[in-house]
Amino acid sequence: MEQISKKEGLGVGGVVGYLDNNATANGCYYRSINNDIKGVGQANGTITNQETMQMTGENMKKQDFVDLLNQDQEDKPWILDTNNINNGYPILSWQEE
Numbered sequence: 001m002e003q004i005s006k007k008e009g010l011g012v013g014g015v016v017g018y019l020d021n022n023a024t025a026n027g028c029y030y031r032s033i034n035n036d037i038k039g040v041g042q043a044n045g046t047i048t049n050q051e052t053m054q055m056t057g058e059n060m061k062k063q064d065f066v067d068l069l070n071q072d073q074e075d076k077p078w079i080l081d082t083n084n085i086n087n088g089y090p091i092l093s094w095q096e097e
Contacts, residue, residue: 025052026051027051028051028052029055030052030054030055031056060089063080066078066090076093078090078093079093079096082096083096
């Protein structure tokens with residue numbers, strides 16, 4: 001993964017750089033080692049239900065993150081990458097087959 005860096009005056013975000021009027025960003029997670037980067041870089045107007053979460057790569061490779069991805073889903077599609085298919089980041093259950 002590439003490191004996100006912020007340039008003065010530009011909409012740089014871990015999830016999206018720019019959101020327009022009444023846009024939403026829900027249940028979004030992004031990997032970052034730079035606390036200057038927000039989930040949404042710039043917004044025009046009121047942004048509702050913005051829910052983005054910055055996480056470390058290490059935390060994204062843990063069962064707690066897989067549980068977070070699977071919350072409110074009956075079939076629990078996400079699993080740990082025990083075979084290093086995705087460099088340790090969660091994979092969809094069919095990818096392990």
